[in-house]
Amino acid sequence: MDELVSLCKRRGFIFQSNEIYGGLQGSYDYGPLGVELKNNLKASWWSCMVYERDDIEGLDSSILTHPNVLKFSGHEDTFTDPLIDCKSCKSRWTADEIIDNKCPKCGSKSLTEPRPFNLMFKTSLGPIEDLENYAYLRPETAQNIFTNFKNILDTTSHELPFGIAQIGKAFRNEITPRNFIFRVREFEQMELEFFVNPGDDEEWHKKWVDMRLSWWEKQGLNNNLKTLEVPKDELSHYSKATTDIMYKFPHGEEELEGIANRTDFDLGSHTKNQAELNIDSEVLENNASSAKLAIKSSVSNKWIVPYVIEPSAGVDRGVLAILTEAYTNEQIDNKTSRIVLKLSKHLAPIKVAIIPLKKNNSDIVEKSKEIKMSLQSSNFGRVILENTGNIGKSYRKHDEIGTPICITIDFDTLEKNTVTLRDRDTMKQEKVNVDDLELRLRDIFK
Ligand code: GAP
Numbered sequence: 253m254d255e256l257v258s259l260c261k262r263r264g265f266i267f268q269s270n271e272i273y274g275g276l277q278g279s280y281d282y283g284p285l286g287v288e289l290k291n292n293l294k295a296s297w298w299s300c301m302v303y304e305r306d307d308i309e310g311l312d313s314s315i316l317t318h319p320n321v322l323k324f325s326g327h328e329d330t331f332t333d334p335l336i337d338c339k340s341c342k343s344r345w346t347a348d349e350i351i352d353n354k355c356p357k358c359g360s361k362s363l364t365e366p367r368p369f370n371l372m373f374k375t376s377l378g379p380i381e382d383l384e385n386y387a388y389l390r391p392e393t394a395q396n397i398f399t400n401f402k403n404i405l406d407t408t409s410h411e412l413p414f415g416i417a418q419i420g421k422a423f424r425n426e427i428t429p430r431n432f433i434f435r436v437r438e439f440e441q442m443e444l445e446f447f448v449n450p451g452d453d454e455e456w457h458k459k460w461v462d463m464r465l466s467w468w469e470k471q472g473l474n475n476n477l478k479t480l481e482v483p484k485d486e487l488s489h490y491s492k493a494t495t496d497i498m499y500k501f502p503h504g505e506e507e508l509e510g511i512a513n514r515t516d517f518d519l520g521s522h523t524k525n526q527a528e529l530n531i532d533s534e535v536l537e538n539n540a541s542s543a544k545l546a547i548k549s550s551v552s553n554k555w556i557v558p559y560v561i562e563p564s565a566g567v568d569r570g571v572l573a574i575l576t577e578a579y580t581n582e583q584i585d586n587k588t589s590r591i592v593l594k595l596s597k598h599l600a601p602i603k604v605a606i607i608p609l610k611k612n613n614s615d616i617v618e619k620s621k622e623i624k625m626s627l628q629s630s631n632f633g634r635v636i637l638e639n640t641g642n643i644g645k646s647y648r649k650h651d652e653i654g655t656p657i658c659i660t661i662d663f664d665t666l667e668k669n670t671v672t673l674r675d676r677d678t679m680k681q682e683k684v685n686v687d688d689l690e691l692r693l694r695d696i697f698k
Contacts, residue, residue: 253502256575257432259591263653265289265575265601266433278429278437285653286571288601288634290440293471293570294419296598297442300467301417308415308444309404313396315421316375316387321395324525325518327372330489331391333427334366346427371424373437389423394562397445398518401545411550412558413456415446419567431503433568440567447547447558450516453492456561457513461495464511464563468497471570472596473577476500482510490517497565499573508573509565516557519545523557574599578654584679593654594677597697602655603633604693609662611641620661623671623686630690632697651676657696659689 260266265286269279282290302310322328334347340360347366354361373389376382390396397416404416419442429435448456461479468477482494494512498505523545546555578593597603604627608620620637627635638646643660650658660672669686684692 253432255581256502256572256579259579259593259652260286260575263649265653266571278426278435280433280436280568285601289574289595289599290567290571292599292601292633293574294440294442294567296471297467297565298417298419301415301442301444307410307413308417308446309408309410311397311400311404311416311418312420313393313400313418315390315423316377317390317395319386319388320525321399321522322372322388322391324521325395325398326489326521327388327391327395328370331372332368332370335369335427336366337364338362339364344427349428369425369427371426373423373425390421391424392422392564393418393420393441393443394445394564395518397443398522398545401447401519405547412547412556413446413448413452415444417442417444419443431501433572434501434503434506436568439569441564442567442570443562443564445514446561446563448561449556450559453513453515453559453561457493457495457511460561460563461497461511464497464509464565468499468508468570468573470596471574471599472594473499473573476573476577477508478505480507488512490514499569499576501569501572502576508569509563511561511563514560514562516559518560520557590648590651592651592676595654595656597656600654600656601634602636602650602653603657603697604635605638605646605650605655605658606635607638607643607646607658607660608641609643609660611639615666616661616663619665623659623661623689627690627693630693632693647674657693 263285264283267281267283268275269281270276298310302308336345336347336350338345338355338358338360339362341355341358343355343357345356349356350363353363355363372391374386375389377385377387397418420440421438422441423438426435426437429437446456446460465477465479476499478498480496480498482496487494491512492515494510496507497509499508544555546557549556574595578595580592580594581589582592583589606620606624608616610616617639624635624637640646647658654676656676658674660674662672664670665686670683671686671689672681673684673692674681
């Protein structure tokens with residue numbers, strides 16, 4: 253983990269947030285390379301979930317959430333961690349961190365009884381801070397998928413099964429954020445709520461576990477993934493069954509994604525409470541069903557509150573897993589080694605680095621710029637000009653940040669119209685004519 257954290261800082265993937273003021277615990281900033289990697293991961297998820305299917309729609313809902321939503325979702329009452337204080341050294345722990353009734357820091361057995369601590373962040377709305385005008389920062393992106401169920405159903409033409417996908421920030425006031433970006437207070441989730449006919453839920457649950465495993469494998473996590481059935485007594489309040497996808501992080505095997513069978517818990521609860529609160533009394537009186545978070549079956553003509561299968565993945569945990577898997581310290585020969593990030597090509601922050609042989613040769617530099625602009629407009633992703641004048645150093649840098657291809661522009665480029673391509677993983681070099689370059693790269697990045 254230390255090597256990874258150091259690489260992330262040194263090369264500009266991830267920084268401690270608010271570092272110049274001592275840092276804000278449990279928050280991180282993604283630097284120039286981190287934001288590209290994160291965007292590539294999210295784009296791959298979105299493409300797989302939304303673009304490659306016809307039964308899933310996208311959503312981008314607000315982070316500020318009405319208290320009633322999180323009241324009736326059960327979060328106000330149950331979204332808690334048991335908190336224990338050490339009376340001797342004043343450190344604070346979650347119950348699962350206490351082993352043998354002793355403080356992990358000072359070994360004292362003088363501990364408080366566990367008490368529930370709600371993990372949601374509250375904020376006030378408008379200029380007057382009072383107990384009435386508040387909202388929560390959402391602790392999961394899921395809830396506003398449920399509250400928009402009817403809006404989306406009314407504006408599309410789906411029947412069951414169908415899903416709603418969302419990527420966005422979530423906030424949890426974790427008692428002990430730790431392990432770099434693994435457990436933080438501000439993070440991103442990629443969540444799908446997939447609505448199915450009650451009775452079909454268990455079959456769809458299995459299908460989604462398989463589909464999600466195979467997607468993570470495609471992100472390069474081939475060897476260190478496992479599934480784990482969450483024991484009944486550890487299930488979230490809404491879940492009938494949850495399968496976690498576990499990854500072997502540097503600090504141990506932990507949850508990367510959870511796939512829950514949320515039954516009709518959320519849609520059912522919001523429907524019931526919305527009706528009881530009489531929020532939409534007119535609509536309810538005229539056409540009771542139209543206010544429900546339900547769908548009318550075209551077969552039975554009855555209103556159904558669907559069951560929900562929810563694959564919920566953490567973007568930050570995904571980034572950590574991908575960096576862990578890709579980080580390789582490779583021995584080249586007896587004397588030399590190199591650090592190389594063997595990222596899948598579609599995730600690499602920079603796809604191609606163009607390296608002029610001579611920093612001060614204006615013909616070579618101009619030609620390099622021309623090739624950079626031409627490749628950049630071909631939509632491979634980010635192409636950069638690396639004008640350090642030191643090819644060895646540039647190769648080392650791009651190995652470390654996972655750039656799949658480096659292209660050297662030299663005197664042959666000016667005289668014979670050829671460039672040298674160097675492959676990150678094999679370090680093999682090949683000459684390619686500039687006229688064939690785009691086609692060759694298309695083949696490499698396909
Ligand atoms: N909507 C369901 C839900 O939120 P969860 O298991 O609490 O379920 C889903 O969270 C995923 O979100 C986790 O598998 C993890 O990847 C990510 N996640 C949860 N809490 C996190 C935290 N404090 N820091 C980073 N990622 C977190």
